[in-house]
Amino acid sequence: MPSREPSRTDGLVVVAISVLAAVLVIAGLVYAAGTSGRHKAALAAAGCEPNLSPSGLQCTTVQMLTSRYAAITAPVNQQLKTDMAAYGASEWRHLAAARAALTAEVTVENSFGASLARFPFPPDTAQLAKTLIQVNETRAQLTAEQARSSSLKRLRSFNRRVKAAAAAVRAAVTLVRQSLDSPPAASQEP
Amino acid sequence: MATTRDYQPDLYPGDAWNGRDDEERPDFARRPPERAAKKSVDEWMEVEFKFGGSRIKRKALALILLGAPAAAPLFFMLPALLTLNENTFSVSVDDTLGTGAELCLFLCLLVTPLVTLTGQRWFVPLRRWYGIMMACCAIGDALAAGLTDSFAGGFLGRVAGHAFELVGFIMVMLVLPLLATGNRWAQRKLGRYWKKLHWLTYVIWALLAVHLMLLEGFGFQHGSDGSGFPGDGDAVFHQRLYQYSACSVFLLALRLPPVRRWIAARQKEGRNWLVYATILPVFALFVFGLIFIVNEEIFKGIDSFTEHPSAE
Numbered sequence: 001m002p003s004r005e006p007s008r009t010d011g012l013v014v015v016a017i018s019v020l021a022a023v024l025v026i027a028g029l030v031y032a033a034g035t036s037g038r039h040k041a042a043l044a045a046a047g048c049e050p051n052l053s054p055s056g057l058q059c060t061t062v063q064m065l066t067s068r069y070a071a072i073t074a075p076v077n078q079q080l081k082t083d084m085a086a087y088g089a090s091e092w093r094h095l096a097a098a099r100a101a102l103t104a105e106v107t108v109e110n111s112f113g114a115s116l117a118r119f120p121f122p123p124d125t126a127q128l129a130k131t132l133i134q135v136n137e138t139r140a141q142l143t144a145e146q147a148r149s150s151s152l153k154r155l156r157s158f159n160r161r162v163k164a165a166a167a168a169v170r171a172a173v174t175l176v177r178q179s180l181d182s183p184p185a186a187s188q189e190p
Numbered sequence: 191m192a193t194t195r196d197y198q199p200d201l202y203p204g205d206a207w208n209g210r211d212d213e214e215r216p217d218f219a220r221r222p223p224e225r226a227a228k229k230s231v232d233e234w235m236e237v238e239f240k241f242g243g244s245r246i247k248r249k250a251l252a253l254i255l256l257g258a259p260a261a262a263p264l265f266f267m268l269p270a271l272l273t274l275n276e277n278t279f280s281v282s283v284d285d286t287l288g289t290g291a292e293l294c295l296f297l298c299l300l301v302t303p304l305v306t307l308t309g310q311r312w313f314v315p316l317r318r319w320y321g322i323m324m325a326c327c328a329i330g331d332a333l334a335a336g337l338t339d340s341f342a343g344g345f346l347g348r349v350a351g352h353a354f355e356l357v358g359f360i361m362v363m364l365v366l367p368l369l370a371t372g373n374r375w376a377q378r379k380l381g382r383y384w385k386k387l388h389w390l391t392y393v394i395w396a397l398l399a400v401h402l403m404l405l406e407g408f409g410f411q412h413g414s415d416g417s418g419f420p421g422d423g424d425a426v427f428h429q430r431l432y433q434y435s436a437c438s439v440f441l442l443a444l445r446l447p448p449v450r451r452w453i454a455a456r457q458k459e460g461r462n463w464l465v466y467a468t469i470l471p472v473f474a475l476f477v478f479g480l481i482f483i484v485n486e487e488i489f490k491g492i493d494s495f496t497e498h499p500s501a502e
Contacts, residue, residue: 010448010455014468017443024436028427028478035424071498077278082274115498188260 045098066180072119073173076112080105091159095152100148102147102155109140123180139165235312249312257316260297260323263290264330266491275497279455280338282499285490287331288358290337292398292430293483294324296437303444307469318372321391325369332362354404361397364390397436402431427482436479440472 090097113126113136121129142165146158235249266286270278300318305311336349343351368390370376377384410429426432440491443449456465493499 003441007448007451010452011448013448014452017439017449018468018471021439021475024439025471025474025478028436028475031426032424038424071281071493075275075497078277079273079275 002102026053036114062075062181066177069119069177069180072112073090073177076108076115079108083108091156092152095149095155098155099147099149100114106140106144106147110138113137121176122180125176128176128179132169132176135165135168135172139169143172231308232308232312253313253315254318256313257319260294260320263287263293263327263487263491264323266290266495267330267334269495270496273497276338278494278497278499279334282490282494283334283338284331285335285486286494287381288326289394289483289487289490291324291327291331292434293480293487294320294327295391295395295398296441296480296483298324298391299441303441306444306450307465309457318445321425322369322372325365325372328362328365329369330361352404353402357401357404361394361401364394387391395441397437399431399434402434406431428486430483433479433483436475437483440469442478443472 083101086101087105088096088099113133116129116133116136119129139162142158142162146155146162149155149158197387235252236247238245238247241251251458263286267283268277269275270283298317299312301317301320305314332349333353336345339348341348341351348355349362350356368388371380371384373386380387408427408431410425410432444453453469456462490499
């Protein structure tokens with residue numbers, strides 16, 4: 001318990017702090033009331049393209065969309081690299097380890113497919129995205145089949161087909177990325 | 191799982207301005223009636239109830255429920271840790287664990303003002319828990335930044351190569367002795383020096399302001415220049431230094447001797463309503479700042495948990 005006797009100054013300090021806080025809270029609430037208008041202005045200033053937005057969703061900038069897309073593809077890319085390196089290290093001598101690496105790859109590929117399916121692709125990228133989801137699914141099925149191999153020889157026999165499927169996914173990823181990056185043509189404006 | 195036995199009172203400093211714990215106060219009979227009434231909540235919390243074949247105190251359940259969210263920042267980073275996802279660490283660990291450490295620090299510092307206001311003490315053990323979680327988040331943030339950040343200069347360059355990082359690094363160094371001595375054994379061994387050592391919490395609190403000033407500056411987002419997210423119309427609310435300041439007003443005000451004296455006098459008069467009415471705007475400001483920090487933690491934390499880190 002504070003030892004000094006309470007004085008009038010103590011009350012003034014409390015009131016001053018309280019009034020200051022009240023003013024700040026009110027200012028904050030007033031500022032918050034203008035959020036919607038500022039949001040629209042900020043999006044317009046950041047180069048918002050209304051036709052990039054899937055219907056029903058708020059306006060999205062090219063930058064926001066590509067950043068979200070990169071946030072999905074970058075970790076998948078990295079994880080697949082790790083799994084493929086693990087597979088490469090064991091494909092000639094350790095069946096169980098190679099199968100484990102492939103199983104991990106399948107998990108990542110399936111998760112990638114699920115993320116793509118949830119992604120709000122704009123209409124002009126939707127077809128490319130659909131193709132990407134399909135080729136990714138093909139790759140995942142092939143990798144899963146490879147992971148079920150009962151011998152190292154059988155396992156390696158899939159390598160060429162898996163490589164081709166991976167190249168198809170990479171090409172589709174690049175096409176989607178390029179499509180998201182490019183601003184919509186005038187004829188596509190709503 | 192933590193139990194009430196793990197929680198020990200006053201393992202983080204109570205009021206640096208006071209120097210005396212409530213235990214040292216005159217006996218309960220000499221307390222004003224208002225304080226005596228508050229004590230009944232503490233007594234209610236001590237009552238045991240039956241739970242799954244054993245008996246536990248209400249206080250234990252309340253402490254676990256209130257303490258669990260403090261582990262959320264570490265939980266959010268767990269998938270990235272288990273899968274060694276360097277990308278998630280490098281992109282969002284500073285936001286998830288750094289913001290988590292800030293939140294835990296504020297919660298740790300919130301305990302004493304709430305004791306002052308309510309006169310209740312059943313939640314005091316949370317101070318230690320929040321302090322430990324703050325230390326874990328801060329250390330995790332520094333380690334991850336040192337290992338995965340893109341700055342040059344090796345581990346040390348990445349944790350202390352920039353001014354704001356250096357301040358953060360000092361904070362982490364200060365948190366280490368607090369974490370090491372945040373137990374009853376150390377409290378016994380250090381005796382009266384223990385409390386002085388734990389005043390370092392206030393130094394960390396002040397250094398956090400410097401860290402955020404260097405990180406965010408004093409202004410806010412204009413176009414693509416400044417702190418916060420440009421696609422959002424709430425640049426002011428996303429300025430971390432402003433969030434910190436809004437929260438700190440309440441935490442600091444209720445530690446000021448004039449404010450404490452005034453509150454004690456009103457409580458003695460039995461006019462607690464006046465205390466609550468006067469402190470309400472200050473508390474509202476605290477909540478105003480805190481909700482945006484919590485929003486940031488949840489948003490970035492979920493992105494980290496799903497390993498789709500957001501650098502917004």
